[in-house]
Amino acid sequence: MMKTFKSLLVAGALCAAAFSSHAQFFGGTYGSQTLSAVPSILTLSIATNVNTMIGPIGNGHSIFFQMSAAGSNSTTAALTAVFYKSPDGVNIDTTAAATLPLTLAGTATVIGSTNLDIGACGYIQLGYITNAAGVGVTNLTFRYALKPGY
Helix, strand or coil, X not given: CHHHHHHHXXXXXXXXXXXXXXXXXXXCCCCEEECXXXXXXXXXXXXXXXXXXXXCCCCEEEEEEEEEEEECCCCCCEEEEEEEEECCCCCCCCCCCEEEEEECECCECEEEEEEEECCCCCEXXXXXXXXXXXXXXXXXXXXXXXXXXX
């Protein structure tokens, strides 16, 4: 009886250790990052190449993107950020994985966001940002946050 109890105790301790390491590896922590390679000002009606790689992502199944910007006059035109997937940070898809549109509201700063389920993808690239406005765009910032996978 004592032997069975000890065996159960050891098995319980091993399971607790396994679940603890699983939570540490797969659970991670949530935190946002600002992409520093994104220009803070966009010129008139042009697609601006950014080509900033985010990763390695690890076991993050979801990634949250947020873009904020302001127009330099009363425009209500749209900005669009375009993203691509990559398994290794080198071989990048040629078809966009997602886009993030943002409609400007004059000189007021506006914020838009989206979530992208990336599955087993290792990297995401912010390829470029289009500016459909006939005016310059200021105060452009781009943030992302990873939600750890399970």
